Amino acid sequence: MKVFFLGLAALLCLAGAHALRCHVCKHKLLLFGCVQGSGEATCGWRERCANIKASLGMLPVYYRLNCTSVANCGKVRAPDESSLTYDYSCCNTDLCN
Structure with a gap:
């Protein structure tokens, strides 16, 4: 039983070491780049890096x-x-986003 818990702990440590890193920007404009809240973040287990396009109809307003x-x-x-x-x-x- 002890071996099982040691193996599980090792797997959790390895999973944490390979966490996905992403760019962060609250407001990114096409011509100006990131204008608010730039940096990097470490994603959780069931998360991915995202480029989120905010649009008004067919017109892109900003990216996040x-x-x-x-x-x-x-x-x-x-x-x-x-x-x-x-x-x-x-x-x-x-950093794929």
């Missing part, structure tokens, strides 16, 4: 870079309180 849940990848979300839609494009290598 961050980690997101795997469930959001490839989806377009439209919150009720906003007229913006958010298109989630994900990748799974370090």
Whole structure:
């Protein structure tokens, strides 16, 4: 039983050592780059790097870079309180967004 827990602990340590790193930017404009909140983040176990395009109709307004849940990848979300839609494009290598 002791060997089992030691093996499990080793696997958890290895999984943490290979955590996905992503760029972070709250507001990225096409011509100006990141204008607010830049840096890097370490994603959780069920997260991927995301490039999230905020659009008003067909017009891209800004981009957001961050980690997101795997469930959001490839989806377009439209919150009720906003007229913006958010298109989630994900990748799974370090700093790929």
